[in-house]
Amino acid sequence: MKVFVLTGAGISAESGLGTFRDPGGLWRRFDPMRLATPEAFADEPEEVHAFYNLRRQGVREAAPNAAHAALARLEAGLAASGGRLFLCTQNVDDLHERAGSRAVIHMHGELMRARCTACGAGRPWAEDLSVDTACPACGRRGGMRPDVVWFGEVPRHLEAIAAALDESDLFVAIGTSGAVYPAAGFVARAREAGIPTHEINLAPSDTAGLFTEATYGPATQAVPACVD
Numbered sequence: 001m002k003v004f005v006l007t008g009a010g011i012s013a014e015s016g017l018g019t020f021r022d023p024g025g026l027w028r029r030f031d032p033m034r035l036a037t038p039e040a041f042a043d044e045p046e047e048v049h050a051f052y053n054l055r056r057q058g059v060r061e062a063a064p065n066a067a068h069a070a071l072a073r074l075e076a077g078l079a080a081s082g083g084r085l086f087l088c089t090q091n092v093d094d095l096h097e098r099a100g101s102r103a104v105i106h107m108h109g110e111l112m113r114a115r116c117t118a119c120g121a122g123r124p125w126a127e128d129l130s131v132d133t134a135c136p137a138c139g140r141r142g143g144m145r146p147d148v149v150w151f152g153e154v155p156r157h158l159e160a161i162a163a164a165l166d167e168s169d170l171f172v173a174i175g176t177s178g179a180v181y182p183a184a185g186f187v188a189r190a191r192e193a194g195i196p197t198h199e200i201n202l203a204p205s206d207t208a209g210l211f212t213e214a215t216y217g218p219a220t221q222a223v224p225a226c227v228d
């Protein structure tokens with residue numbers, strides 16, 4: 001059995017990491033166009049660094065929850081039975097890995113990594129960034145940025161994602177509102193290919209109508225219930 005799982009901010013909500021669009025969500029409190037675009041970084045780098053330093057601190061202090069752990073078990077179980085889990089996340093936190101998941105595709109990048117816009121070198125990065133931070137590779141200051149995908153930038157691994165999606169036997173979306181593309185378009189692609197689709201979410205998402213099955217409830221209860 002080949003299972004494709006797409007996760008969003010909802011799977012990390014019960015680990016204390018805010019979602020984006022829910023009441024009190026990040027994009028309800030901050031303007032994404034002023035913080036999560038390359039233009040914003042060019043205009044107000046210190047403001048963007050302050051925003052991501054705050055979120056990076058939140059990720060350091062968070063712990064994976066029962067939903068992350070259930071997916072790590074599913075990965076091992078499918079591998080043991082000759083199948084495969086393809087775990088694609090929109091999340092920039094590292095809670096899937098810290099729960100024991102081995103193969104995690106971060107289509108929107110990783111907050112615990114930084115990249116130099118001058119030489120392109122990327123590396124793990126757990127501390128704050130600022131305009132004075134020097135790139136350990138080329139030494140240039142002011143070019144280090146969070147290694148995440150901002151609005152208007154091309155998401156990562158799109159070819160591998162499309163290939164895995166097309167050959168999967170089941171598509172599952174967990175904790176995502178279906179508001180951001182191209183990720184929000186995956187369920188339609190799976191449906192067009194005749195692949196069964198299952199939504200696991202606190203409430204119906206913007207693309208709820210495209211799923212053949214749905215389980216609604218907190219991820220820490222719904223995901224283990226579906227996996228075990």
Ligand SMILES: CC(C)NC(=O)[C@H](Cc1c[nH]c2ccccc12)NC(=O)[C@H](CCCC/N=C(/NCCC(=O)O)S[C@H]1O[C@H](COP(=O)(O)OP(=O)(O)OC[C@H]2O[C@@H](n3cnc4c(N)ncnc43)[C@H](O)[C@@H]2O)[C@@H](O)[C@H]1O)NC(=O)OCc1ccccc1
Pocket residue numbers: 007008009010011013014019020021022025036090091092108148149150151152153154155158174175176177178179180181182183200201202203204205217218219220
């Ligand atoms: C706003 C939207 C309309 N805009 C877009 O989609 C744009 C533009 C666009 C492109 N195509 C379009 C088509 C139509 C319209 C617009 C577009 N897309 C882009 O710019 C993308 C880049 C988008 C990536 C931006 N970066 C993020 N994050 C990283 C940074 C950062 O984190 O700061 S997006 C960010 O928001 C996205 C959505 O958030 P969710 O994870 O779904 O979270 P949300 O809060 O919305 O929902 C939470 C859900 O969980 C549920 N929930 C809550 N608690 C729980 C709980 N306890 N248990 C279970 N569920 C729970 C809730 O009910 C809710 O449903 C995530 O992807 C997340 O990564 N790039 C691109 O298109 O490049 C070109 C291209 C594309 C393909 C090929 C070639 C070229």
